[in-house]
């Protein structure tokens with residue numbers, strides 16, 4: 278596969294004090310002749326990158342984060358998809374293979390074979406699904422619900438961040454497995470989409486003046502899948518059913534500033550309820566179980582997917598903040614390059 282003489286990448290250039298700004302990242306143009314493919318390595322032409330809320334926490338100088346921070350001057354980390362453009366001696370890959378890996382914000386990357394996965398062919402699935410329900414997004418929804426939420430048919434499941442990547446898959450798994458699903462999201466358009474397309478039982482706009490009354494009218498939660506933390510978590514603390522389970526998946530309302538802190542937690546005592554965090558990577562060995570279930574749901578047409586696509590690597594720095602302002606519906610991804618096979622899937 279012929280290479281251009283140069284390629285672009287984005288490095289982390291200035292630590293934000295609160296919100297990501299236009300000077301947080303800086304573009305660099307590099308010579309492709311610097312890309313040396315060693316034994317057991319591949320050169321990947323990047324097609325798609327995933328934008329994820331955790332990226333904001335990677336920009337903090339944290340000591341106890343479960344993923345190490347990105348250092349100043351490093352290429353911004355990101356999961357993504359691509360096509361193998363060159364192989365090193367003894368590599369198990371072939372030119373043209375479609376793969377996933379931690380590719381970063383760049384157009385070309387050299388990775389070791391062991392950190393690259395070939396995309397399997399799954400009837401009814403598109404390549405992009407490996408950044409959605411068949412990737413970390415789907416795994417998070419599945420293990421959060423099954424292992425931490427211990428959901429049972431007939432129960433009531435509340436989901437915040439419901440129109441986002443993890444939230445929209447969580448709502449659908451809840452419906453497929455026979456729960457009543459109450460979705461919470463930040464606009465009337467998202468609420469309509471959740472009701473009409475995603476098929477939840479109740480959808481509530483948390484910016485509506487009568488939000489609390491609508492939550493009360495929806496009943497108590499056996500399981501609350503929390504993607505946002507803050508005020509919504511503090512309200513849901515008071516809305517748990519006996520032996521209820523709060524799944525602490527994420528707290529996006531806290532990612533750009535100081536945490537509001539936990540309130541109302543004493544309500545959990547009377548309800549014998551619990552709250553538990555989890556990190557999806559801890560389930561890596563069990564991913565095949567979730568992949569099998571999610572693949573079947575995709576094949577049966579039970580799982581809808583929505584991607585919010587922004588075009589071109591240059592759009593990544595300004596697209597990432599959409600996650601914190603509610604600008605995305607479904608999974609936010611950047612299309613870095615056209616690849617025939619991936620594009621036609």
Ligand SMILES: NC(=O)c1ccc[n+]([C@@H]2O[C@H](COP(=O)([O-])OP(=O)(O)OC[C@H]3O[C@@H](n4cnc5c(N)ncnc54)[C@H](OP(=O)(O)O)[C@@H]3O)[C@@H](O)[C@H]2O)c1
Pocket residue numbers: 329330331413414417438439440441442443444461462463464467504505507525526527528529530531555556557558599600601602603604605606607608609
């Ligand atoms: N535990 C794990 O292993 C794990 C793995 C992956 C992701 N996560 C977490 O899962 C959550 C969802 O991630 P995702 O990739 O699916 O992102 P996403 O939901 O696609 O995008 C983020 C959404 O969060 C909502 N939001 C932003 N600020 C908010 C605020 N202050 N209050 C309420 N809602 C707010 C916005 O929707 P609205 O318009 O509705 O406000 C926005 O669209 C994140 O917290 C992420 O960190 C955890």
